[in-house]
């Protein structure tokens with residue numbers, strides 16, 4: 319990266335299955351107050367503001383008109399990025415790297431509980447000519463990806479179930495998590511089939527919540543903050559958007575984004591140089607598929623790493639110490655943000671009962687959800 | 702170029718029916734959480750009151766209720782009921798419906814207006830519609846008053862005020 323960017327303030331609300339006591343503006347405000355408070359900045363001192371949001375999830379078109387108040391960004395430059403939080407974060411880093419901006423605030427939130435036809439919104443992302451006439455629930459995409467991934471790599475449904483058990487266990491130690499549980503592998507394997515081999519407990523459940531991050535240039539970050547967390551590399555890629563002709567077993571987008579982010583961060587052996595990872599586990603198999611695509615496991619090895627405890631909280635390379643989307647809840651556009659928050663806590667040694675020992679460098683990864691082949695990777699460090 | 706000279710032709714309904722096409726009717730439904738501020742405001746309407754928020758730092762009395770002052774970046778300092786009268790800040794006379802269909806000549810025109818509410822800070826208005834008034838007689842600066850629905854019909858919505866009329 320031309321110049322690395324520092325995280326000088328971060329704030330989240332908790333993540334919950336519902337959030338009736340706060341409007342979406344109040345939800346974001348709650349996270350923003352914490353983030354600006356940490357940064358020691360009044361929003362008037364922030365140069366530009368970004369929200370990651372998707373109009374269909376908000377129920378508003380041109381949603382960017384509805385975001386300034388709650389970020390303290392009235393009469394200020396604001397824009398939205400229709401993508402995951404990490405992609406908006408990448409935009410913020412690029413803006414700082416232009417040299418025209420010193421501080422940027424990046425926000426994302428989920429009010430998924432307010433979308434009464436969530437499956438219809440997902441179906442609306444399917445191609446109207448080639449997919450929608452088949453009238454399949456959009457989760458079929460996850461089912462066929464999972465099938466292909468398991469078949470091509472030799473990973474198993476049982477190993478996917480172990481991801482669920484692990485992440486829901488980790489999230490019991492996370493006060494912000496909504497879906498902590500003590501499950502057995504059999505509980506997962508015996509849960510109702512959704513789109514075989516995908517079962518109910520392989521699927522993360524929706525959650526509401528908001529996150530706000532304040533970014534600063536390297537010099538400004540050092541001036542503002544004793545212990546900034548550094549974004550050493552950040553990138554996003556899209557694979558082939560056509561479901562029927564993409565490399566469905568492998569997450570190309572994650573492989574490409576990882577290669578780019580590692581080259582920005584000067585990392586050549588991610589498994590050795592990074593100490594843990596927060597990666598997309600919207601569906602259980604995604605954690606395994608992403609581990610392999612990111613080069614953190616060899617092809618067919620991710621399930622074994624899970625089974626043998628390497629990716630457990632006390633393992634050699636913890637994956638999703640937060641509990642991931644399976645344990646914390648799936649927050650749509652805010653997903654990468656929820657994971658980034660965990661990474662920042664870990665790197666600040668503030669993760670309490672789930673603290674990863676000597677965590678100095680890590681990666682955060684997101685995926686845009688079915689039916690997409692788009693995702694982002696950020697490499698963070700604390701020194 | 703006159704429009705008649707453009708070489709184009711619309712499809713008849715029969716032709717449209719026969720044309721190869723893709724259509725999709727989305728089912729998008731939302732139920733937004735009111736949260737603190739909107740919840741108080743709507744409850745106020747149900748009780749026949751227009752509630753405004755106060756900010757002790759900038760001194761503004763703001764409509765509708767908000768839980769934080771977006772300019773001072775701090776929580777607001779409580780609510781007060783303001784008057785249900787105000788002044789027309791601007792208005793439009795609409796000859797088409799929400800769905801873009803044209804109003805019939807004998808149907809009353811819709812008159813949406815920004816109404817600055819008496820007792821709130823300068824520039825603090827709400828959007829509503831004017832009624833009981835000849836559109837030709839509406840003027841910026843005109844004084845108007847809320848016409849409320851009967852208590853039993855109020856549900857906690859901006860529709861609890863039927864319209865604003867001159868007084």
Ligand SMILES: [Zn+2]
Pocket residue numbers: 756757758759760761770771772773774
């Ligand atoms: Zn104020």
